[in-house]
Amino acid sequence: MLKLTNITAGYGKLQILNGITFQAKENQITVILGSNGCGKSTTLKVITGLLKPSGGTVEFNGISTGGKRPQEIVRSGITYVTQNKDVFPSMTVEENLLLGAYTISDKRTVSRNMTEVFDFLPRLKERMNSPSGLLSGGEQQMLSIGRGLMSSPKMLILDEPSAALSPKISQEIYALIQRLHTEKGISILLVDQNVKLALEVADYVYVFSEGHVVMSGTAKELREWELKAFYLGM
């Protein structure tokens, strides 16, 4: 389980997170929602070690990740799939996938993970020798997720997995997210502007506003909460 307690963080003098407390439980899909600029990505940067919080604690499976470098956090089982599908366009699909295994030194594990990714995402196998820049937007998002899988994660953190994708492709990506959960047993923490799709897969939801958690509950509870219109524009 991932547990954040009273996290404060920001950029220079600008404080963005004003005491964030939440949990993402093992084998669940946890979703963070909230309007632009409320601190969702900043929270993910704190969890993944890219941004040092000014206060509070982050624990993964009972062990503090405070002070750990990003690659140590990846080794502990948390892998970040960043926004914008940042694949390297001139490198092939296979080469991009190999980059995701940068924390693993054992070649047999890397090769096994590659086989598992190709079994799980056969479309990537078909395109393994293509430059990644030739893939469609949805395939690039799939490749970003596949690259995340190369590090043998226990928890995948997905930042805006449906950003800039058509409704149909967004649905495909969400179906893939559910398979990660049900077929591979990977815990998921995701942030998305697509409230409808995110609520369809969520086990538990946190809503942020101005660097605070302002609501939390199951997706069903959240749908019923009358103030959702105010925070989520639904």
Ligand SMILES: Nc1ncnc2c1ncn2[C@@H]1O[C@H](COP(=O)(O)OP(=O)(O)OP(=O)(O)O)[C@@H](O)[C@H]1O
């Ligand atoms: N590197 C940075 N330096 C200064 N300010 C930043 C930096 N990164 C983000 N911010 C600011 O911090 C605030 C929170 O940004 P954050 O990316 O966490 O928001 P978000 O909730 O993920 O929003 P969005 O849904 O638009 O991605 C924003 O006002 C943003 O402009």
